[in-house]
Amino acid sequence: MSIFKKIFGGGDGKENDPGLMDIIKQAKEMQAAFQDQTKQDWSQMSNSEMMAAATQNIEMLTGQKAEARTAFVKKTTCHTCGGAKTLPTKTAYVYCDFCGSLTDYDFQKACENPQSAMPGPAYEELVRQTNADAQLARQTKDRDKFFAIQERLYDRWVELCPNAVSPRAKKDPEYRAQLVKYMATSATVNEFDAQYQELAAKVNEQVRGIQWEGMFPRVTAKSETFWPMFDTVIAQLDHSFAVLKDQGVIDMHPDQAPQSLQRRMAISMFCQGWLPTLQEADSEKMIEKTGLKGEYSKLEPTETDLRHCGGCGGDLNAMKGGKKMVCEDCGTVVDIEHPEVNCINCAGLISFPAGKNRVQCPYCLAEAQRQAW
Numbered sequence: 001m002s003i004f005k006k007i008f009g010g011g012d013g014k015e016n017d018p019g020l021m022d023i024i025k026q027a028k029e030m031q032a033a034f035q036d037q038t039k040q041d042w043s044q045m046s047n048s049e050m051m052a053a054a055t056q057n058i059e060m061l062t063g064q065k066a067e068a069r070t071a072f073v074k075k076t077t078c079h080t081c082g083g084a085k086t087l088p089t090k091t092a093y094v095y096c097d098f099c100g101s102l103t104d105y106d107f108q109k110a111c112e113n114p115q116s117a118m119p120g121p122a123y124e125e126l127v128r129q130t131n132a133d134a135q136l137a138r139q140t141k142d143r144d145k146f147f148a149i150q151e152r153l154y155d156r157w158v159e160l161c162p163n164a165v166s167p168r169a170k171k172d173p174e175y176r177a178q179l180v181k182y183m184a185t186s187a188t189v190n191e192f193d194a195q196y197q198e199l200a201a202k203v204n205e206q207v208r209g210i211q212w213e214g215m216f217p218r219v220t221a222k223s224e225t226f227w228p229m230f231d232t233v234i235a236q237l238d239h240s241f242a243v244l245k246d247q248g249v250i251d252m253h254p255d256q257a258p259q260s261l262q263r264r265m266a267i268s269m270f271c272q273g274w275l276p277t278l279q280e281a282d283s284e285k286m287i288e289k290t291g292l293k294g295e296y297s298k299l300e301p302t303e304t305d306l307r308h309c310g311g312c313g314g315d316l317n318a319m320k321g322g323k324k325m326v327c328e329d330c331g332t333v334v335d336i337e338h339p340e341v342n343c344i345n346c347a348g349l350i351s352f353p354a355g356k357n358r359v360q361c362p363y364c365l366a367e368a369q370r371q372a373w
Contacts, residue, residue, distance in 0.1 A: 072088075072296040072297065072298060072299055073085060073086065073087065073088050073089070073296065073297060073299050074089070074094060074104060074106045074108070074109075074294055074295070074296055075294070075295040075296065075297050076094055076103050076104040076294075077103070078096040078098065078099060078101055078103045079101070079103060079258055079261075080096065080099055080101040080103075081096060081098050081099040081101070083096050083097060083098035083099065083319075083322075085097060085103065085104070086302050086319060087302065087304070087317060087319065088299055089106060089109060089328065090167075090328040090329075091109065091163070091166075091167055091328055092105055092106045092107070092109040092110035092268075093105065093106075093166045093167065094106050095325065095326040095328075096325075097318075097319040097322055097325060098319055098321065098322040098323060098324075098325075099322070099323055099324055100323075100324035100325050100326050100333050100334075100354070101255070101256075102166070102255035102256075102257050102261065103261075104261065104264075104294075105261060105264050105265045105268060106294070107264075107268045107271065107272075107287070107292040107293075107294065108294065108296070110268055110272060111272060111275070120160065122156070122160065123153075123156055123157060123160050126152070126153065126156055127153065130149045130152065130153065133145065133149055134146060134149050137149065138191065141192065143188055143192055146188050146191060146192075147184055147185065147188040150183070150184035150187045150188055151180055151181065151184040153184075154179075154180045154183045154184050154187075155176075155180045158176060158179065158180060165179060166179070166254075166255065166331065167326065167327070167328045167329070167330070167331035168254070168255070168326060168331040168332075168333065169331060170330050170331040171311050171312075171330050171331050171332055172331055172332070172333075175254050175331075178252070178254035179254045181252065182249070182252045182253055182254060185249050185252060186240075186244060186249055189240075189243060189244060189247055189249055190240055190243075193239075193240075193243055195239055196236060196239055196240055196243070199232060199235055199236035199239060200236060202232050203229060203232050203233055203236060206225075206228055206229035206232055207229055209225055209229075210222070210225045210226060210229065211224075211225045219277070220277055220278055220279050220282075221274070221277050221278055221282075223279065223281075223282050226274075226278065226282060227282075230286065230289075233270055234267075237263065237266060237267060237270075241259060241262070241263055241266075245259060250262065264291070264292070267290050267292070268290075268292060271286060271287065271290060271292060274286070275287075302319070303320060304317040304318055304319060304320065305317075305318045305319075305320060305336070306318075307334065307336055307340065307351040308340060308348070308349045308350055308351055309327040309329070309330060309332055309334055309351060309362070310332060310334060310335075310350045310351050310352045310353050310356075310359050310362065310368075311327055311330040311331070311332030311334070311353060311362060312327065312329055312330035312332070312362050313348070313350075313362035313363050314327060314329045314330070316334060316336075316351065318334075318336040318351075319336075322336045322337070323335075323336065323337040324336060324337070324354045332353050333353060333354045334351045334352075334353060334354065335351060335352050335353065335354045335355075336351060338352075338370075341368065341369075341370040343361040343363065343364060343366060343368045344366075344368070344369075345361065345364050345366035345368075346361060346363050346364035346366065348361060348362075348363040348364065350362070350368055352368075352370055357369060357370050357371070
């Protein structure tokens with residue numbers, strides 16, 4: 001049974017036993033992968049590189065991609081309007097059904113949909129091209145130059161890995177620019193903070209000291225070597241957020257997410273990478289300690305209004321009484337408070353993006369207008 005099904009629930013589907021040669025081949029591949037990972041400097045890895053490692057671990061150790069649980073919705077209450085989450089989400093980013101605010105991050109959904117679309121050769125080449133300049137910026141304490149490099153890297157990463165960030169970054173250039181600036185600024189602040197770097201060095205040393213046990217294809221980290229590293233990572237994370245708050249970086253988040261939610265998203269990435277490499281007891285303990293398990297309620301039939309996204313034309317199930325919602329297919333924040341408008345060219349129904357009275361019709365590409373509200 002998958003570790004995700006053990007923790008989150010699910011069926012007990014039986015699989016065919018692999019042949020001996022398949023087991024040997026998989027063992028060799030996993031051994032090489034784990035040996036390579038223990039040599040890496042995790043504190044200096046980009047988000048995409050860490051997510052690539054997480055995806056590799058999840059697929060390698062579970063042998064399959066976890067099944068989506070569309071019959072359940074994560075219990076959460078919007079910190080902006082107080083609305084309770086009712087409709088299911090397609091991504092790990094949980095947006096309010098009533099006002100469109102980012103209200104939570106669903107760790108289970110993130111594990112069900114590991115970010116398989118990694119940047120690839122184009123991004124890795126950019127990293128190689130900027131490595132020397134980044135190192136020089138570190139040595140000369142040139143924060144502006146280091147920030148500019150990080151901004152280039154994160155902008156490229158968001159472009160190549162749309163599923164690794166909020167769906168709002170897909171078609172909203174202002175949101176995307178704010179997101180890139182927020183991530184690049186966070187990376188720069190951490191890079192030039194002495195205490196953060198001391199903790200990073202300690203994490204690297206402890207990662208290299210992780211001892212493995214078991215037999216392929218289920219090799220796990222020994223508890224006594226994992227938990228000291230975990231505690232250091234939490235200390236590093238807490239210090240980072242304290243510094244980011246003092247320097248006003250927390251307030252730069254494009255969704256105006258509270259610090260607790262930003263921290264939840266950061267620790268989630270760490271847990272996704274390590275969850276498949278732990279014994280079940282340690283996995284459950286980690287999820288409990290980080291508060292990622294959450295509560296889920298059975299999805300009940302809910303009366304909604306059919307809307308049509310002004311960004312992509314997709315169907316939206318809008319809560320009655322709602323004002324704004326996020327289209328998870330294209331990321332557009334849609335006005336659901338006011339009536340839909342027919343395009344004068346093709347007659348297609350459109351719910352306009354929030355705050356806009358002119359938009360390109362997603363069906364025929366003609367300009368569509370509505371009365372100003």
